[in-house]
Amino acid sequence: MDQWLTKELAQKIVKKMMLDIPYSINIMNEKGIIIGSGDPQRVGTLHQGAVKALKTGKMVEIYDDHRYEKKGTNEPLVVNSQPVGVIGITGDPQAVRPFCKLVKTAVSLLIEQNMLMGNQEAERNRKAAFLETILNEKKNYPQELIQEAERYRIHLHEENSVVLVKPKEKSSRFETIYKPFPFFKKPNENLYILILQNRKDIQKIAESIWAIDPFAIVAAGLHGLNIASGYRQAKLCLSVCEKLHLQNRFFDYADWKFPAELSQTRIFQETFEETLNLPDLYLETLTAFISHNGNPAETARALMIHRNTLYYRLGRIKELTGKNPFQLFDLFELAYRLLRR
Template identity: 30%
Template sequence: MKIDQRLAQDIVKRTMKIINYSVNVMNENGIIIASGNPSRIGEHHIGAVLALRNSSVIEIDRELAQKWHNEVRSGINLPITYQSQNIGVIGISGELEEVRYYAQLVKMTAELIVEQAYLLEREQWNRRYREDFILQLLKNNLSESELVEQAQFFAFPLNVTRTVIIIQLTQPSVENVQQLVGYFESNLVNVEIAINAEKQIILLWENEIPTPIHHIMSPLFKKNEYRIAVGLKNCFAKALHLSYQTALSSLRYGQKAFPRKTCYFFEEYKLPALLNNMSHSWYVDELLLPVEKLIENDTKKVLFKTLQQYFLANCDLDRTAQNLFIHINTLRYRLNKIEQITSLSFNKIDEKFILYLSTILKR
């Protein structure tokens, strides 16, 4: 552990709130790196060198300061110790009889600040590498041995089932993503949290998914400010990449097909979510040929919309007609017209399935 200039300046600032004297912090070489008197920064402090060399308190009165040709000022200098090692020196400038009273208090304060900084740094390190482990796990980039080794290191149980939840903010920024992560860390239990390159917040959820899911969000965020996608449920660690990919696919499909919705569940959109990743391939182009022909012959897209509503209503003629506000005979006419243009029949299961797939892929 070393004291850098930022940490040293923090020590000076906080200790000078306690006492009304100028405080200096010297590094492990006895160089002043922070001071209540900024003009002294960069000076080589003889008293600090002696304090480090002898691991002792060095007191400097006026007589000694003059003896050293005023290269130092009267005051007291104490080693800053962390884990039984001297990592720097803290000095208080002033009349020796006055500042001696504050010496141990200032030393203790400095060492507490150093320990706090170390613990914070260690926590940030652990969080950063734990997050990297989670992201590699979700991308399926770890071998069997790497998975076991890193899971053991991070105390990440492999025999627990989890579900991946992805939260996409409408306008993600460093500030609002960190704000939401902070809210989750304070309010969610048994949930791992990571942020991917797209600033999407990823939750590995151990428990039952709450209903409604948007209740997990901070009250500071409105529904139109985010989208939530839930992947394949209850996966062990080795299969978490499947939960992640299905959540991503559900999110992409849901944002495109149902932009007004807030939450998308893979269980609700299994087929379209799975098909969403194959939207740019030659076999998709082949599947879309009939519906492309339909759209070419239907400039107002009345027939295509009818086809969509027909499948959304589970091929129920009465429900489709009601949803479209048309007579059932009008619906039958339109369906016949679709068969003529596409050369596909609703009475043949494979051809009907092609029409159904095309309505999904065309979205």
């Protein structure tokens, strides 16, 4: 328990409490050694009254000064049924007894709060480590991982669907939707990962999400036994959406397998052949043209430009790339090069 009642914390508590309490305060660890004191020279010494208080589990009052202890009260400090130290206040026991109980309560609450925060941090780290493992484990699951997955209501011996949700807005209301299901938030990303046993739940969840955020993107991998594969599939769908600036809000890998896998396929030998170096204005125009299936009227409307302006921009794209967006195979190549960015 010494990790929760450290020398630094004990001395900090003593310093702050003595601003309001007109007596010297001592804090001893679970061995009875003074680790915080109003008298710095006593730090590191053994307090016999504290040792007795730890053994009996009761307050020990000392009425006379001795070589290694002074008169005062010594109250054992117990947190979660475990003795973690002793609070001592120097002075006439009758006078300091109420202050001893006050300091004990304050220190107990602080330690319990630190323990709770520490446990929560440990659980977050454990959950993050599990997520990292499950998203990268492509072979048969070891028994330890299967058991760990059960803690999060994930049954690895059954088929699951991995669903990724990328909201445009941040809202605590999303987690209300996710709670009935195993879900994780990717650290440092605005990305939620849900693992569903029943594929029919996907549409219901998506509709609930869009009721909060109409621009949220939902992507789903195939229903299968391997979480890592489903995650990869859903992640590729998200990548396709982002690279092509698609207007769709739902991506099922079963429907988007070709562009998803195409984005991972290298066709050209030279890297420069795959890259698409266009000014941002023309990239925006090209992605809008692809997103609207090569329809000039819809593309112009989406970009809020005149159709002649659109034709001019598409002409410039042809000049800069040598590929005509109005030709099917040229447009296909341009889309491929966008996916490979």
